[in-house]
Amino acid sequence: MDRIVIRGGAALSGRLPISGAKNAALTLLPCALLTDQPLTLGNLPRLADVDGFGHLLNGMGVSTATAGTSPDAFGRTITLDARRISSTTAPYDFVRKMRASILVLGPLIARMGEATVSLPGGCAIGNRPIDLHLKALEQLGAEIEITAGYVKATAPDGGLRGGRITFPIVSVGATENALMAASLASGETVIDNAAREPEIVDLCRCLVAMGSEIEGIGTERLVVHGQPRLGGADYKVMPDRIEAGSYACAAAITGGELELVGADIDDMGAILAALSETGLDVAATADGIRVAANGRLRPLTLSTAPYPAFPTDMQAQFMAMLALADGASVLTETIFENRYMHVPELSRMGADIQVHGRTAVVRGVDKLVGADVMATDLRASMSLVLAGLAAEGETRVHRVYHLDRGYERLEEKLSAVGAQIEREADG
Numbered sequence: 234m235d236r237i238v239i240r241g242g243a244a245l246s247g248r249l250p251i252s253g254a255k256n257a258a259l260t261l262l263p264c265a266l267l268t269d270q271p272l273t274l275g276n277l278p279r280l281a282d283v284d285g286f287g288h289l290l291n292g293m294g295v296s297t298a299t300a301g302t303s304p305d306a307f308g309r310t311i312t313l314d315a316r317r318i319s320s321t322t323a324p325y326d327f328v329r330k331m332r333a334s335i336l337v338l339g340p341l342i343a344r345m346g347e348a349t350v351s352l353p354g355g356c357a358i359g360n361r362p363i364d365l366h367l368k369a370l371e372q373l374g375a376e377i378e379i380t381a382g383y384v385k386a387t388a389p390d391g392g393l394r395g396g397r398i399t400f401p402i403v404s405v406g407a408t409e410n411a412l413m414a415a416s417l418a419s420g421e422t423v424i425d426n427a428a429r430e431p432e433i434v435d436l437c438r439c440l441v442a443m444g445s446e447i448e449g450i451g452t453e454r455l456v457v458h459g460q461p462r463l464g465g466a467d468y469k470v471m472p473d474r475i476e477a478g479s480y481a482c483a484a485a486i487t488g489g490e491l492e493l494v495g496a497d498i499d500d501m502g503a504i505l506a507a508l509s510e511t512g513l514d515v516a517a518t519a520d521g522i523r524v525a526a527n528g529r530l531r532p533l534t535l536s537t538a539p540y541p542a543f544p545t546d547m548q549a550q551f552m553a554m555l556a557l558a559d560g561a562s563v564l565t566e567t568i569f570e571n572r573y574m575h576v577p578e579l580s581r582m583g584a585d586i587q588v589h590g591r592t593a594v595v596r597g598v599d600k601l602v603g604a605d606v607m608a609t610d611l612r613a614s615m616s617l618v619l620a621g622l623a624a625e626g627e628t629r630v631h632r633v634y635h636l637d638r639g640y641e642r643l644e645e646k647l648s649a650v651g652a653q654i655e656r657e658a659d660g
Contacts, residue, residue, distance in 0.1 A: 234631075236629050236633055237621075243652055244651065245490075246651055248492045249650050251477045254470055255475075259331075259333035263286075263339075264413065265295055268443060268465055274311055274468055278308055279308070280641055286333065293318055329353070334353055339414035343417035372396040372398045373393040373398075403453075418457075423456050427452075427454065429540050431474060444463045445463060474501045477496035478508075479547070481505075487623050489650075490524070513530075532560035549613050550616050552575070552576075562596075567591065582621075606621075607632055
C-alpha cells in the first residue's frame with residue numbers, strides 16, 4: 234500500500250491541468266448499455282473508479298478499446314461496444330468497492346428487461362440508501378425485489394413505460410438512473426425535483442447525442458420522451474469542478490497562484506464565490522480559471538446543499554484551508570452525517586476544530602505541523618494533502634488508494650507547480 238509524502242511550505246505557482254470529471258465519467262460509462270452501437274467517451278480521467286467501472290462493464294460483455302493516447306497524457310478516449318450483453322448481473326465484488334455501480338440498474342432494465350445488482354458500497358461517509366432509485370424505476374413499471382444483498386429488477390411485458398417521478402429530496406444518483414431508464418421507456422416521463430448538478434447536465438447532453446429527447450435540461454423538471462432505441466455517439470466528459478476547486482484551495486492554503494487549465498467557471502459558482510469571500514482573487518482566463526492568494530485567508534460560514542449551493546464534495550478541502558484563516562469559520566454538513574472523519578487527522582496537524590453534530594467550528598491557527606495521518610475517504614484524503622502542503626515539516630498521508638479513486642496523478646500535477654510531494658511504498 235502506498236503513501237504520499239509532502240514537505241510543506243512551498244507556495245504553488247504555475248499552470249495545472251484539470252482532468253475530466255470523475256462523477257460525470259461514472260455516469261456516462263453506463264450509457265453504453267443503452268445502445269447496440271459504439272459509444273466513444275473522450276477526456277476520461279485515469280482513475281481507479283473509472284477502471285473499476287470499465288471492468289464491471291467488461292464482465293457484462295461490453296468491449297472497451299482505448300485510443301492511441303500517450304501514457305504520459307492526462308485523460309484518454311475509450312470506445313465502448315455493448316452490442317452483445319452477456320450478463321445482466323453486477324456482482325458484489327465490483328459493486329462493494331464503488332457506489333456508482335448502481336447506475337447500471339436503470340440501463341439494464343430499460344434495454345434488457347432485467348437486472349441483478351448488488352447493494353452498493355463506496356466511501357464510508359454516511360447512510361446513502363438507494364430507495365429513491367428503486368421507487369423511480371417502479372414508477373416506470375419495474376418490479377423490484379431485494380434478496381440476499383442484491384436488487385433484482387424486471388420490466389413488464391413490453392418494457393418500461395413513461396411515468397411521473399417526484400423525488401421527495403434531491404438525489405443525484407436517482408435522477409441519473411431515472412434519466413437513463415426513461416430514455417428507452419415508451420411514452421413520456423416527467424421527473425420533478427430532479428438534481429441540477431453540472432454532471433446531470435452532462436449526462437443529458439450525452440443522452441441527447443445518442444438520440445434521446447429531453448426537455449428542461451439544467452432545471453428541476455425534466456421531461457424525457459422515450460425512444461425505441463438509442464444510437465452511438467462521440468462525447469467528451471466535462472472538466473472536474475471538484476478537482477478544480479481542490480487545487481484552488483491548494484493555491485489559497487499555500488499563498489500561491491495557479492491557472493486551472495480547462496476548468497469551467499460556469500460550473501463552479503458557489504465554490505468560487507466562497508473562495509472569493511476568503512480573499513482569494515478569482516478570474517476567468519482564455520484557458521480556464523486563475524486563482525491567486527491575497528494575504529491571510531478570511532473565515533467563512535458555509536453550509537453544504539444540493540447544486541447550485543456549496544457542494545458536500547468540497548467541504549473537507551475548505552475545512553483544511555480554513556484551519557489557517559484569520560478567525561473562526563462555521564461549516565455545516567447537511568448531506569452526509571459522517572463526513573467529518575478527517576477532523577481528528579487535521580487536529581493531529583495542529584488544526585483547532587470542534588464538531589457539534591453536523592456543524593464544525595474551525596478556529597484558524599498560525600501554523601500547521603506535519604504528521605502521519607490516515608485517509609478515511611476520497612475528499613478527506615485531499616484535505617490532508619492540502620494541510621500537508623502548508624504545514625511545517627513532513628506529512629505522510631497513508632491509505633492513498635482513496636485519492637487514486639478521484640484525483641488523476643495528483644503528485645505529478647502538484648510537483649509541476651512547485652510542491653515537494655512524492656509517492657512511496659507504505660512500510
